[in-house]
Amino acid sequence: MNPRTDLELVHLVKRYGDAVAVAGIDLKIAAGSYCCLLGPSGCGKTSTLRMIAGHELASEGDIVLGGRNITNLPASERGTAMMFQSYALFPHLSALDNVAFSLKMRGVDKAARQKKAADLLERVSLGHLAHRKPAELSGGQQQRVALARALITEPKVLLLDEPLSALDPFLRIKMRAELKGWQTSLGMTFIHVTHSQEEAMALADQVVVMSQGRIEQDGSPHSVFNAPRSEFVARFMGGHNVIPSSRGLVAVRADKTRLSRDPLPAGDTVLPATVRATEYQGTYVLLTLHSAAVDEFNVVLPEAAFEAQPWQPGDSACAHWDAADMHPLAA
Numbered sequence: 001m002n003p004r005t006d007l008e009l010v011h012l013v014k015r016y017g018d019a020v021a022v023a024g025i026d027l028k029i030a031a032g033s034y035c036c037l038l039g040p041s042g043c044g045k046t047s048t049l050r051m052i053a054g055h056e057l058a059s060e061g062d063i064v065l066g067g068r069n070i071t072n073l074p075a076s077e078r079g080t081a082m083m084f085q086s087y088a089l090f091p092h093l094s095a096l097d098n099v100a101f102s103l104k105m106r107g108v109d110k111a112a113r114q115k116k117a118a119d120l121l122e123r124v125s126l127g128h129l130a131h132r133k134p135a136e137l138s139g140g141q142q143q144r145v146a147l148a149r150a151l152i153t154e155p156k157v158l159l160l161d162e163p164l165s166a167l168d169p170f171l172r173i174k175m176r177a178e179l180k181g182w183q184t185s186l187g188m189t190f191i192h193v194t195h196s197q198e199e200a201m202a203l204a205d206q207v208v209v210m211s212q213g214r215i216e217q218d219g220s221p222h223s224v225f226n227a228p229r230s231e232f233v234a235r236f237m238g239g240h241n242v243i244p245s246s247r248g249l250v251a252v253r254a255d256k257t258r259l260s261r262d263p264l265p266a267g268d269t270v271l272p273a274t275v276r277a278t279e280y281q282g283t284y285v286l287l288t289l290h291s292a293a294v295d296e297f298n299v300v301l302p303e304a305a306f307e308a309q310p311w312q313p314g315d316s317a318c319a320h321w322d323a324a325d326m327h328p329l330a331a
């Protein structure tokens with residue numbers, strides 16, 4: 001038996017009829033870590049989360065939490081809890097009754113469940129608003145009620161399905177920091193589904209990039225961003241150019257690509273190009289270039305470097321980079 005409550009997915013498959021949504025994934029998530037399942041629409045991340053939650057049955061494979069095989073247990077017996085997109089709070093119930101709801105379903109008596117709900121609301125700094133209905137709370141307060149509601153069954157793993165996508169950009173960043181703060185102070189495993197690489201990079205200890213029902217790469221945000229293993233990961237994470245070379249396709253970060261006016265000696269790491277467009281972004285300038293080998297690629301220059309030596313559309317340039325900044329991509 002594993003004394004830690006690590007979560008392990010073993011060759012997990014989900015089929016809907018003939019369609020394969022999750023194509024046999026293996027993944028280990030350390031207890032107490034923040035894991036983001038990241039990928040474009042339809043890549044299978046929600047199906048994976050729902051299988052872990054027990055809202056969807058696995059077609060094949062196993063889900064093991066702390067050494068216990070939970071693959072076929074009912075949702076309420078798994079030690080997991082789900083926090084939904086837009087929080088799915090009951091509009092006619094007070095914050096307190098929303099939080100107490102799942103204990104009511106489990107037959108816990110009223111005094112005990114209200115006491116526990118009140119304690120949890122206190123913990124998320126909402127004790128004074130316990131009587132309010134969801135419509136009388138701000139987006140951020142609703143998120144905290146949803147969090148308290150998910151925590152009331154004392155789960156080992158909290159599952160979050162696009163929890164920030166309904167919020168406006170400003171609140172999203174604020175609530176993102178709050179989620180991370182809660183995860184750290186609770187020391188609980190969070191598994192968070194998102195299609196935003198920015199969100200995953202900001203939150204995750206472990207980011208799992210998925211495509212077409214498979215895991216393309218997983219690791220720390222730093223390792224995935226700095227050494228994408230495939231063309232899909234390089235393009236999806238952004239900030240990289242994918243460039244054909246004598247070693248096959250390579251990824252080079254746009255901010256590690258340099259530009260010079262004079263042609264450099266020909267070689268692997270040199271790309272003659274023409275500037276197509278320049279875009280001022282504040283702290284940096286984004287240049288779009290064209291070359292014979294790559295129709296379009298980007299270079300990011302710090303504002304001061306651009307101002308010291310401005311580029312115009314139509315300028316000829318020579319793009320180059322250090323060999324160490326070139327990451328070979330799997331075919």
Ligand SMILES: Nc1ncnc2c1ncn2[C@@H]1O[C@H](COP(=O)(O)OP(=O)(O)OP(=O)(O)O)[C@@H](O)[C@H]1O
Binds near residue numbers: 019043047
């Ligand atoms: N109940 C279902 N019946 C049939 N097909 C489904 C069902 N749920 C999901 N799918 C299909 O399975 C694939 C994976 O869906 P899933 O919802 O897991 O992806 P996702 O990465 O979470 O996408 P999104 O970000 O759009 O929610 C998709 O092709 C989807 O159309």
